[in-house]
Amino acid sequence: MAYCAPHGIPYSVLMGRVVGPGEPEWTEEDTALAVEWQRMQDATCSGCGQQLHESLTDDGGYETEIVRCHGCKAKEKRAEDLGKTKSDTAGVRIVVRHLPEEN
Structure with a gap:
């Protein structure tokens, strides 16, 4: 996801899934993975890499x-x-x- 999410690429597509006619580019699993990846990024200090809920307190x-x-x-x-x-x-x-x- 560290590559996929910033580039807007569904994980399943990166892993080889071919999107057929009428199929959604993003599967429910792709969306869930991207949301979880972003949640983890938001919870991590960009300076030291520690979890913000710990490092801020x-x-x-x-x-x-x-x-x-x-x-x-x-x-x-x-x-x-x-x-x-x-x-x-x-x-x-x-x-x-x-x-x-x-x-």
Whole structure:
């Protein structure tokens, strides 16, 4: 659905269903999948990827880890060589994890 929904493509069509004459392009299942995908997107923070119902109310239950994407590092290094950027954080990404509640 991450590809289908933003492009307006029914999931069943992406998976090979051929829409015949007089048949609806979107099946009930396609519509349900798209609505559920959008619901999940709306419930997720676009910044950290955490569930909003938790992240908007819980201020201490998270841990972060710094990781480095070596592909992005190489790309940014190349741009730096071309004089386009100067960064000591090339390829750095911060992963956020919600910690389980302690009982």
